[in-house]
Amino acid sequence: MAVTMNDVARAAGVSLKTVSNVLNDYEFIRPATKQRVQDAIAELGYEANLTARSLRSGKTSMLGLVLSDLSAPYYAELASKLMKAASRHGYRVMVEQSDAEPSVELGALQGTFRQLTDGLLFTPLVVDADAIAARAGKKPLVMLGEHIMDPRFDLVTMKNEEAAAALTRHLLAAGRRRIAVIGAGPDESAGSAGLRLNGYRKALEDAGVPFDAALVAPAEWRRDTGAAAVAGLLETGVEFDAVFGLNDVLALGAMHELLIRGVKVPQDVAVAGFDDIDEARFAAPSLTAVSPGMDEIAERSIGLLLDRIAGRETSGQGVHVEAGFELKVRESAP
């Protein structure tokens, strides 16, 4: 079987606890003793048993990450960065895909998944703050995204409204006046969709351009739905000279549909997105998009969660972090 601390203790001629002390950097150990233990560890190839350590200490050195679908590029890139950031601090990340199922989302707050993990990064999509609060337990929990803005919870988010406004201003400055928005209902006010739509409306207002609900097309945030939404706009005969996809895949789907139908991008219609996934740079034409500072989001969310776990952050209120953004102007909307 595997080498245990007991084997190491025997080999080094010390007690079990002394080995444990060496491993945990206990202060009062004679250098000679420490050396003997470390030699024994090296010689036997001992590796600590995380399961046993967890059982005894209650810590797992794992973080949980709940998101709807890992195959969505934005989430894939985010998960990758979060894992790397966590790894720098000695933590692993376990991913749970909710598929936007309420039962799965809520389930991830409790039960095995929660148990296996010292803290949770949670991207709620379909459950509300009260439901979360009722089930959250007392392990640290940091929200990602914009579905929940509640003072009870820690939250790491991006400047959705400002960034959407900046992007809209950019389109307006380029002379576009009929900017279609894909990915929200005209009255949407909550979540990422609502915030980004607000930014769009505010920029229009500031520029004195009237808001037209006919330009706002609801769609789930996927490529195919983005394509379908723009097809719908074209078929209903609504005039537009720009498309703002509320995320990149929507914009890319829309752009695809436009190109198929012979609409020139950006000459006839400019297209812009939100997220700046890797693909945005390499689309044809390359996609103008808001880059929401994913590195910063990853770094700060891991930082905040680990601060909570270690008890370094003790605010009773939720801490709210907003990462900066950058507008990446590319060919699709110069």
Place this chain on the structure above:
Amino acid sequence: MAVTMNDVARAAGVSLKTVSNVLNDYEFIRPATKQRVQDAIAELGYEANLTARSLRSGKTSMLGLVLSDLSAPYYAELASKLMKAASRHGYRVMVEQSDAEPSVELGALQGTFRQLTDGLLFTPLVVDADAIAARAGKKPLVMLGEHIMDPRFDLVTMKNEEAAAALTRHLLAAGRRRIAVIGAGPDESAGSAGLRLNGYRKALEDAGVPFDAALVAPAEWRRDTGAAAVAGLLETGVEFDAVFGLNDVLALGAMHELLIRGVKVPQDVAVAGFDDIDEARFAAPSLTAVSPGMDEIAERSIGLLLDRIAGRETSGQGVHVEAGFELKVRESAP
């Protein structure tokens, strides 16, 4: 604190072990007793402690997945599917990103990661079979991909050679004679790159079209490198009327570069890829690509790994599984 089996036992008026027996579907329990225990579990909201269970039983109900980078679309989609497949069998998947670092790849075979997991899905990229064999230990290990083809290991892969040949035949049938290949050196013979290149050569040979090493451009499998490789070809003045990207992101990067430079796709140059990631359908023009049966790969790899874990598959030799493929003809190479 959390409710333990002991609390349940006390509430139901039975012994600890009886609760355990109920949870583990032990055969000989009086229905009345079982009911009392289950009522107590429901009433107290008991949830088994996985850590304790793992420590005692040696099983974790987790699988490991080692891949280079989760943000690569192919891996993101594969990971997502693998997680869903595993979840159907009551397992979770922990992902480890190797970044193609040999030390990380080998490290994932041992140490904590291995310990936390009942079996490993391993996509080796930079380490060889002997190094793996030396470190693999005895927990089940299933290889994904083509870097290692060794009878010692279980392997789930795709029909790289046949699929690449089929794609090449398709390009030849459309009249293309100068088909550039991006993502391999001209002498590459191992790994996915080598196999796909072999398929390409075989199809050329069967068609009596001479192989020209000048048409083969090495490149790491990313968008930017794909773009750079095609730029290199254009600048050296090599003539070509088609590009076969050895994976989709290479092809998409190449297509982007071609379009930027005013080369018409598919009129001047046809472009085709391999993987059929979601983006392939929505690129402009949409990308002709080999679909390597990712669902089947996910299903079969989880199946094989779980068979090994449960001892249902006991072949001493490695079991080799090859998923089927399909050619998706789209606009970029009709």
Place this chain on the structure above:
DNA sequence: CTTGATTTTTACAACGTTATAGAAAACATT
């Protein structure tokens, strides 16, 4: 009823670690 076989339940140890509390050793001070 008694006996023997079968079903049902239980006590106790064990998995490999960390926490507690105290014993032993080393050092400093008189």
Place this chain on the structure above:
DNA sequence: AATGTTTTCTATAACGTTGTAAAAATCAAG
């Protein structure tokens, strides 16, 4: 050398579950 103080080490008990082996209860048959 005796005393007190600090450093170093250790024995033992947990953490919450499953495995082993045996005890207790039930049933069938005489």
